[in-house]
Amino acid sequence: MSLIQLTIKGISYSQTQSGAYALVLSEMEGTKTLPIIIGAFEAQSIAIALEKEIRPPRPLTHDLFKTFSDRFSITIKQVIIHKLVDGVFFSSLTCEREGVEEIIDTRTSDAIALAVRFKAPIYTYENILDKAGIYLKADEELTIEEDLESDEIHVQLEEEPSRKSDLSHLSLKDLHTQLNDAVANENYEIAAKIRDEISKRS
Known part of the structure; x- marks a missing residue:
């Protein structure tokens, strides 16, 4: 085969x-x-x-x-x-x-x-x-x-609704800060959401 x-x-x-x-x-x-x-x-x-x-x-x-x-x-x-x-x-x-x-x-x-x-x-x-x-x-x-x-x-495992809804209102600098925090805290599902929001604006 x-x-x-x-x-x-x-x-x-x-x-x-x-x-x-x-x-x-x-x-x-x-x-x-x-x-x-x-x-x-x-x-x-x-x-x-x-x-x-x-x-x-x-x-x-x-x-x-x-x-x-x-x-x-x-x-x-x-x-x-x-x-x-x-x-x-x-x-x-x-x-x-x-x-x-x-x-x-x-x-x-x-x-x-x-x-x-x-x-x-x-x-x-x-x-x-x-x-x-x-x-x-x-x-x-x-x-x-x-x-x-x-x-x-x-x-996505468990999502924090407030984090998701607030992403569109954050600046790129704030998004990068939150991305680093999410990775440091091993919240990878949230990090992926933030990464997607950053990609949309690139």
Whole structure:
């Protein structure tokens, strides 16, 4: 079976499962997407790894794994989503140390969070994409991209309504101050909202 390389298209709040998020992967060359339901913590971890402006003051679990691996010269060469059973995806990490490769089973959400940090390619098999992938027409793809632009990094756990409603009235200087405070206090969902408000004004 041939492997197909995937890329992260975005993260959005799941419309089907409360408190969950949809990680949307898409073919590097093709029109299929692969939606995977993941938990809030994993969504937050992936979103933070994709972000350039948000840096947690303390390492998240996946950051710790990356630091540990770097310290002991372990690299992740690739991630493969290799099985789909009853709607659950199974994945593996191909790791390498001193020329020796090892394959480790992992949850798909953890595998993606680590792949982003290691800049490792993500693959799946053609039969899995055929079974679970969604074909997109050009107009549908445009609509999804527009939806994901507004939702993809909104890893919202608990939101402070006053902070959200006040953002549009704050100056850029105040927004940057609040962004730094939110990151320092590890309020990443609020930090993402503030970051989005800053991006709108850029």
